[in-house]
Amino acid sequence: MKLVIISGRSGSGKSTALQALEDVNFYCIDNLPAPLLPDLVNQILSDPDHPNQLAVSIDARNLHRNLKQFPEIYARLRETEQLDCEILYLDSSETTLLKRYSATRRKHPLSSDTQGLQQAISYEKKLLEPVSDLANIRIDTTRLSLYELRDSIKLRIAQRQEQELSLQFESFGYKHGIPLDVDFTFDVRCLPNPYWLPQLRGFSGQDKPVIEFLEQQPDVQAMLSDIIEFLAKWLPLFEKNNRSYISVGIGCTGGQHRSVFISERLAGHFRTTMDNVQIRHRELN
Template sequence: MKLVVVSGLSGSGKSVALHVLEDLGYYCIDNLPLGLLTALGGQLSGPGGRTPERVAVGIDARNLAGDLERFPAMLEELAGHGFESETLFFFAERETLLKRFSETRRKHPLTDGSLPLGDAIDAEWQLLEPIAANAALHIDTSHTNVHELRDLITSRVGREEAGLSLQFLSFGFKHGVPADADFVFDIRCLPNPHWEPELRALTGRDFAVAEYLEGEPLVEQMYAQIRDFLATWLPHFQRDNRSYVTVAIGCTGGQHRSVYFAERLGAHFQDQLDSVQVRHREVP
């Protein structure tokens, strides 16, 4: 049986994730008290009745601190009931969460008369650290809208049979480094199409930009080295039963070079892996 634990910071997209998993055929339980997790596993794996093959539970910070600290031990106990568990942890930048709560006027679950919103977000990070440390996939939703998040969950979680799920993510360093990346490659040293007036308004997905970059020897050398590095080490991640790998490619603004590299690498590894996704953080 497959168990997906959905956790993370309030306002980061946990509810959206559970709705997507429900659409994918998971038996979903939101806001489950963590102390009941192992009991749920025993009940679902017990004799009698129809046992769901895939279960997803939402866990938030409204739990006893002792239960949160025992989370790794609970997963081990669930493995004894025949559950293959996987934890997804959602988060976003502090400023993003503050803005989301301000816009929706929702109350943070840890706020009260004496604890302001910013302090509640910080406290939630600390409480959920044992879950975050055991998560197979950390998803930063700071720059992700609802539709993009749905697509991301569907492509990365909805295909368990695909084995390793590989994501190439382009970004601009001037907007910050993605916190959920496993590998970060800095390609700002390469020739920049931004300084060519006829290319400035285009992106790395346009033929003219690709043609310009492919004419630069340094670009080809960098591409080949990143490609060969990943080709060497991705099989080791697969043998270690790794489910997700995110490769972030960064240039200055995230419009030309990083987009081109992400697209080209994605096309190359599409022929070798069943689940390859390309995302561009700064380009629609």
């Protein structure tokens, strides 16, 4: 049975993630006390007609002592036969979480007369560290719409085959901030920039004029070769270590030209050897 534990700060999209998995036939439980998780798993596995996919949300609504016990609980779960476990952790920037709560006017579960919203959001991050430190899939929902998040959940979890490593390339612009959920980040701002050519400025790295320009640059080809060599060497070791998902960020200044081109080329290369390769252009989206 596949078990996905969903966690993250309030307002980061846990309910949306749970609903997305429910839509693809996961048996879903929200806000389960962490110490009950092993008993729940054992009870479900004892039923001959048990579901093959289970998703459970564990968050800061748990008792604080329960969250501190989570690493031990998770270690026991990983020893359970017939169980494949992974942890999905969602998060957003504190500014975004503040805006979301202000828009909905909901009460944060940790806010009180002595602790305001901003303090509660910061405190929640610390409380969830025992869970977040063990997460093998992370998604930064700061710039994702509800529909993009649902699609991302389905691609990274529901549509991935057992024991198959998923690889995502994400282009971004440094001037808009580094994504919070990437495992590796490659800075391509040293490469020739099409932005400074007026005839190319209005295009993106997906358009033929920019592609032709960058393909002619020796430094671009050398950078591509080095990144491919690095990933080809180390991805198999991550897969052997039971990593199910790797995200690679490719950043340039604005996230329009160089990072898009490099991400497209990398995705094209690794799709020849891997079944689950995804690509996202943050600034173009």
